[in-house]
Amino acid sequence: MKDVEQQYPFTAIVGQSRMKLALILNVVNPKLGGVLIRGEKGTAKSTAVRALAGLMPDLKVINLPVSATEDRVVGALDIEHAIKTGEKKFEPGLLAAAHGHILYIDEINLLDDHIVDVLLDAAAMGINTVEREGISYTHPSRFLLVGTMNPEEGDLRPQLLDRFALSVEIGGEKDVRERALVIRRRMDFERDPASFSAQYEGEQERVLNQILQARERLDQMDVSDDMLELAAQIGIALEVEGHRSDITLIKTALTLAAWRGQASVSHEHMQEAAYLVLPHRMRRQPFEESGGIEQRLHALLRSTAMVQA
Structure with missing residues (x-):
């Protein structure tokens, strides 16, 4: 039973370094x-999401x-009980x-x-409010929201995409040795999960400690006016609507700096954060693939002097 x-x-x-980083940053900074x-x-x-829970x-x-x-997601109020007893x-x-x-x-793209929208509201506010027939009930709901999807099956509306702090696009490994290593590790795990996992206990513990230290460091960090102005400059250059991307870029850069064990946000943190925060908020040009968006982002970041020659 334990192996199961x-x-x-x-x-x-x-591999999948960007996906793993995005997940870790959300654990370091649940906000x-x-x-x-x-x-x-x-x-x-799915493996990465469940493995993250196993780490923490x-x-x-x-x-x-x-x-x-909707009732299954947000919960339900018993109106009849409230009318009869006066209690929620x-x-x-x-x-x-x-x-x-x-x-x-x-398959979040297949969800209504x-x-x-309700999920993203709760994730942003940290509370869930249910209202029925003039009766309301509120409870705390702070969680790490992770959605996965196959773009070939349709995408989320841009308004919903913008509500996710970070977004990553991943694919299968192209390097032969790395791909073979994926197969080897999976076969070893399925053969003997406990023994396989024991080989990674030290590394798991190291990552956990780094996360906990980053959380403590994050509470003591601040960001300079120069970095705030840089975030604004990037948002204007990319013609990203609203200010959510600017704020998320700063929060992500701060979290990255804390994760890397550094005391302040640098240009490098801003650059790395930009690739997690901005691609899904950029307007896709006709016939442009996701790789084209990253190339355009890289060029725009160079124009704002983020990438040092």
Whole structure:
């Protein structure tokens, strides 16, 4: 039974460095606002999410199925009971169960837009409010929102994409040796999960300690006016609507600096954060692929003097 419950170690995942970084940053700073992972099937998206929970003590994955109704997600008020007794009776939903944990939605692009909006509101505010027939109930709901999807099956509306703090696009490994290593590790894990996981205990512990130290460091960090102006300059240059991207860029750069063990935000942190925060907020040009967006972003970052010659 123990082998069946054993999670694949987070530090054993081959490659996918940007996806792993995005997940870790959201654990270091739960106020970031979640991550959207886009990629073809079989690229370790679900494995990484569950492995992250295995890395952190007391962190669980709460799955939200695409077929979930609004009452199942937000919870339900028993109106008849309230009328008869004058007391509120609330049946908790998935947002209550996810408090303090990971709320994971696979194929989030197939979820009803209204429910996605509700999820993002709760993730941003840290509370969930249910209102029915003039009766309301509020409870805390702070969770790490992770959505995964295959872009070939349709995309989220731009308004919803913008609400995710970070977004990454991943694909299968192209290097032969790395791809073979993926196969080898998975076969070894399935043969003997406990023994395989034991090989990574030291690395798992090291990453956990780095996360905990980064959390402490983050509370003591500030950002210079120069970096704030740089964030504004980037937002204007990219013609990104609103200010959410500017604020998220700064928060992500701060979190990166804390994760890297540094006391202040540098140009390099801003650059690295930009590749997590901005591509899904940029307007896609006709017939432009995701790689084209990154190339355009890189060119624009160079024009704002972010990449030092």
